[in-house]
């Protein structure tokens with residue numbers, strides 16, 4: 013079962029078409045050339061060189077120690093090998109918070125290394141930075157809800173947007189980030205109803221859920237989680253696709269198919 017509609021590279025107009033036509037976007041993390049090439053051949057639409065590499069490659073307990081040099085190195089491993097998928101690279105903690113000029117300098121390093129889009133965490137406070145990057149030709153993926161770089165401020169890895177006031181705040185953040193020019197928006201650990209409302213309200217920006225229910229425009233998982241090889245605690249939103257597959261590439265193809273046909277995430281993966 014392969015959901016590779018075409019070999020056409022995934023571009024911003026193609027992401028806009030997918031959002032418009034309701035074709036779900038399958039994203040997985042990838043950090044090295046061999047896996048990136050496999051993800052690409054298995055029909056993953058966007059490969060995220062995530063700062064989750066701090067957890068799954070470096071064995072750290074958070075993403076906070078990840079540096080720009082780490083992100084540039086792994087982006088260089090992934091970018092050149094990928095032919096179809098869009099490569100999105102995370103801006104690590106501290107690399108975009110000081111000023112929009114600092115964000116621009118570091119985003120430019122990631123694009124030079126092979127990224128086609130950068131991802132940064134934060135709501136309204138980041139809108140000016142998103143706008144600054146987008147105006148200078150750098151596509152941006154926003155990330156709201158549970159933002160792991162703020163784990164200490166949030167008091168742990170917990171669901172965000174519960175209650176009327178928090179939900180209203182999140183809806184406003186999403187609107188402002190879309191207006192600032194974000195093309196994609198990760199919604200992490202957000203109640204499914206709220207994530208659905210946000211996804212329907214945005215027209216120019218596609219939402220990518222992780223623990224945010226099936227009504228998002230796409231889904232993302234950390235590769236090591238969906239292959240069942242991360243030794244740490246497994247989030248409720250994770251499905252181990254290796255449990256029903258005979259090989260890694262079958263597991264990845266099943267993930268893509270399950271995202272595309274809406275069977276993942278199921279209610280048991282949802283808040």
Ligand code: KIV
Nearest residue numbers: 041062063064198232
């Ligand atoms: O770093 C990462 O892998 C991420 C995803 C969990 C969205 O930000």
